[in-house]
Amino acid sequence: MQEDGSKSRAGSPLWLLAELTYRCPLHCVFCSNPVDYIRHGAELPTAAWLKVLREARELGAVQLGFSGGEPLTREDLETLVGQAHTLGYYTNLITSGVGLDEGRIARLREAGLDHIQLSFQDSTRELNDFLSHTRTFDLKLNLARLIKRHGYPMVLNVVLHRQNLDHIEQILDMAERLGVEYLELANTQYYGWAFLNRHHLLPTREQLRRAEEATRRFRERAGSSVKVYFVVPDYFERRPKPCMNGWGSVFMVVTADGIALPCHQARMLPGFEFPRVAEHDMRWIWYESPAFNRFRGFDWMREPCRTCAERFKDFGGCRCQAFLLTGDPADTDPVCDLSPEHYRVAEAVERAQGHSGGATAERPLTFRDDRNSRELSSR
Amino acid sequence: MAVRLVSADVPVIPARCRLQWEAAQQAYVILYPEGMVKLSASAGEIMKRIDGRASIAEVIRSLEQAFPGADLRADVIEFLNAAYARGWIEVPGR
Numbered sequence: 001m002q003e004d005g006s007k008s009r010a011g012s013p014l015w016l017l018a019e020l021t022y023r024c025p026l027h028c029v030f031c032s033n034p035v036d037y038i039r040h041g042a043e044l045p046t047a048a049w050l051k052v053l054r055e056a057r058e059l060g061a062v063q064l065g066f067s068g069g070e071p072l073t074r075e076d077l078e079t080l081v082g083q084a085h086t087l088g089y090y091t092n093l094i095t096s097g098v099g100l101d102e103g104r105i106a107r108l109r110e111a112g113l114d115h116i117q118l119s120f121q122d123s124t125r126e127l128n129d130f131l132s133h134t135r136t137f138d139l140k141l142n143l144a145r146l147i148k149r150h151g152y153p154m155v156l157n158v159v160l161h162r163q164n165l166d167h168i169e170q171i172l173d174m175a176e177r178l179g180v181e182y183l184e185l186a187n188t189q190y191y192g193w194a195f196l197n198r199h200h201l202l203p204t205r206e207q208l209r210r211a212e213e214a215t216r217r218f219r220e221r222a223g224s225s226v227k228v229y230f231v232v233p234d235y236f237e238r239r240p241k242p243c244m245n246g247w248g249s250v251f252m253v254v255t256a257d258g259i260a261l262p263c264h265q266a267r268m269l270p271g272f273e274f275p276r277v278a279e280h281d282m283r284w285i286w287y288e289s290p291a292f293n294r295f296r297g298f299d300w301m302r303e304p305c306r307t308c309a310e311r312f313k314d315f316g317g318c319r320c321q322a323f324l325l326t327g328d329p330a331d332t333d334p335v336c337d338l339s340p341e342h343y344r345v346a347e348a349v350e351r352a353q354g355h356s357g358g359a360t361a362e363r364p365l366t367f368r369d370d371r372n373s374r375e376l377s378s379r
Numbered sequence: 380m381a382v383r384l385v386s387a388d389v390p391v392i393p394a395r396c397r398l399q400w401e402a403a404q405q406a407y408v409i410l411y412p413e414g415m416v417k418l419s420a421s422a423g424e425i426m427k428r429i430d431g432r433a434s435i436a437e438v439i440r441s442l443e444q445a446f447p448g449a450d451l452r453a454d455v456i457e458f459l460n461a462a463y464a465r466g467w468i469e470v471p472g473r
Contacts, residue, residue, distance in 0.1 A: 012403045014415065060403025063415055090397060090410035114397070115412040153395035155412045181395065182412055224466070 010296060012060030013286055014250040016089075017264070018049065020077070021069040021256045024368070025098040027133035028121065030159050030194040030201055031368040032264055033069065038373035041257040046076040048278060050083050052254050055282035057087040061252070064089040069256065072099030078111045085112025092117060094157075097143040098136060105143075105150050116147050117155045117184070122163075123170035131163065133367050144178045155182040160211065160233075161194075161201035162352070168211040172218045176226060183226055185215065187233035191265045193368045195324055196376075200365050202352040208236060235345050239310065240317025240333035247295035247319060252286065260285045262292055265320035269329045295319055300330060304338045384435060384459055390468040391431035398426050409467050416467070425458055429468055435459060 022037040034040070044052075053064070064084050071077055072095055084091045093108065093116045105116075118140060121128040125137040148154045156175050158164075164171070168185070175183040187208075188194050188201050203211075215230045222228075234241050244251045244263045253261040259274045260282070261267055267274060275289045286292055294300065298311055305316040316322075317333020325334045326341045334341040366372055384390070392398055397410045400423075407423030409416045418426060424445070428438045435456070442451050462468045 060401070062399070062401055062403075062408065062410065063413065065413070088399065090399075090415070092413055114410075115395070117412065151394060153412050227466075 010248060010287055010293075011250070013056065013252050014061060015063045015065070015252065016053075016056045016061040017065040017067060017251070017253045018052070018071075018080070019067055019069065019253060019255050019264075020049070020071045020074045020080070023073045024069040024096070025073075025134060026070065026096050026136065027367040027369045028159075028193070029131060029197045029365055029367055030161060030188045032189065032192045032194065033368065034265075034268060035192055035196060035368075036373060036377040037069075038370050039377040040255070043074075043256045044254075044258045044277070046079060048258060049076075049080055052277050052282060053080065053084050053087060053089070056252070057089060059282055059286055062089060063092070065092045065094050067094040070096055070098060072097075072104070078104075078107050081108055081113045082111040085114075090114050095119070096132070096136065097140050098134070100143055102146050102150075105146055105152075109150050109152070113152075115155060116152050117157050118144055118147060119157045119159070120171075120174075121159070123167050123174045127164055127167070133369075141178075144180070148179055153182070154178065154180040155184065156180045157184040157186060159186050159188055160203075161188040162203040162207065163200070165203050165207040165211045168214045169218075172214065172228070175228075176218075176222060180226060183228045185211075185228065185230045187231050189233070190235065191320060191324065193366065196366050198348065199351075199355075199363050202235065202348060203233070204353050205236065205349075208233070234318075234321075234335045235349055237335055238337045240314050240321075240335040242314045243318035243321075243333070246297075246315040248286070248292040249296070249315075252282075252292075260289075260292075262295075263318075263320065266291075269320065269323055271329075295330075302330060302332065304336075305332050308338065384456065384463055384470065386436035386439070386456075387434055388470045388473075389431065389434050390429050390459065390463070390470050392426075392429055393466065393469045396467055398429075411466075421454070422458060422462075425455055426462070426467070 021043055022033055022040065071093060081091055091114045093113055095116060095118060097118050120140055121131040128137040129135050158171055190198050194201055215228055219228055248262045251263065253264055254277055255261065258277045259267060260277055261274055272291050274291050275285045301311060301316055305311050317335055319329040322331040322333050323329040325344045332339040334345050336342060395411055399408055399410060401408050404417055407418045407426060424442060428441050439452055439455050442455060
């Protein structure tokens with residue numbers, strides 16, 4: 001870990017997330033993709049991805065996520081997985097399952113894919129299909145069984161929020177019935193489309209409390225047969241998450257159109273020119289680019305972070321959340337109750353306590369799709 | 380509730396995990412879905428001997444040959460129990 005903020009002290013990246021595409025057959029209301037994804041440029045060709053994989057591996061990246069959008073829409077996915085496997089990555093496919101069938105599951109396995117993380121939106125067909133705006137529930141159930149049959153570790157991801165938190169027990173039961181080894185209960189993080197739909201997604205404290213309680217009971221009953229990760233939504237915390245373990249510390253993202261980022265969300269930050277993988281090699285991007293050095297270390301911090309003993313633990317929280325809530329990415333993450341802007345988070349949580357959560361004319365539910373993205377891009 | 384491993388047990392690294400030497404970290408790491416653990420030098424020496432054929436007693440014997448003079452038995456058993464609890468190794472049949 002770099003202690004003095006100088007770029008020469010940066011460690012090597014460990015994680016590479018390849019967001020292969022912004023195309024997606026689903027239209028989830030909590031999608032973390034940029035709301036203006038439609039205006040971003042053409043997707044990187046296969047050869048460019050192969051170069052990114054090679055260069056990042058040379059730097060030390062070893063965990064590799066293929067995500068998107070829906071990565072299965074890329075017809076060269078098997079080629080990329082094969083190359084990644086040969087290079088020694090542990091390869092994770094993060095998918096909705098749409099575009100997957102038994103043949104492809106087997107071909108990806110053969111290419112060396114280590115793990116498929118399958119997302120569900122809910123334990124019920126109705127809510128799964130409503131939230132994703134697709135009829136995908138039965139498909140997902142079937143895929144979960146096929147993934148297991150082909151020898152992959154079975155990892156289920158369910159994004160939690162106001163609309164499905166009350167189904168937590170059924171979600172846990174579904175995971176157990178499917179024989180999953182890992183269940184990620186990821187409470188919504190408010191970025192991208194989720195920030196847009198925050199009013200409809202932010203839960204009540206009571207919902208959260210009941211969900212945590214149900215998860216605790218399940219852990220007691222199921223023991224170590226299912227590992228459950230319950231990620232508490234940071235809006236309900238008093239200290240920020242150590243986002244990405246610090247900016248430019250271990251994690252890098254390459255987007256569908258070939259921009260390198262220190263996190264999923266950073267491309268919306270003002271005042272940055274994020275490096276393009278077509279113009280620079282990954283070593284320069286990681287160690288030398290101004291963007292990756294901008295919030296490295298601790299020198300960039302303001303009060304209250306600058307002199308706070310906890311800065312070594314949480315790195316000031318999330319730059320993108322600071323920007324979304326205060327307009328300045330160099331501010332302390334307002335989740336922290338030491339931040340003078342914390343009231344912005346507290347008020348959002350308070351507002352979530354009473355209301356019924358239904359979509360109204362003033363507060364529509366905005367599905368992630370090309371039409372909405374086009375409209376949001378033009379604002 | 381914790382299972383205690385015995386020296387006759389034959390541990391194996393489960394399919395979801397992969398042990399790998401990482402030059403950039405100068406360490407063995409265990410990779411698993413969306414996660415990784417960097418092993419200390421001694422943990423790496425133990426884990427690289429887990430092949431699904433050697434019993435714990437044989438792992439200890441191999442380590443004592445590689446590092447003569449050291450009494451490693453207690454440390455190895457303790458590490459393997461911790462590794463078992465974390466799911467880095469399994470013992471078929473248990």
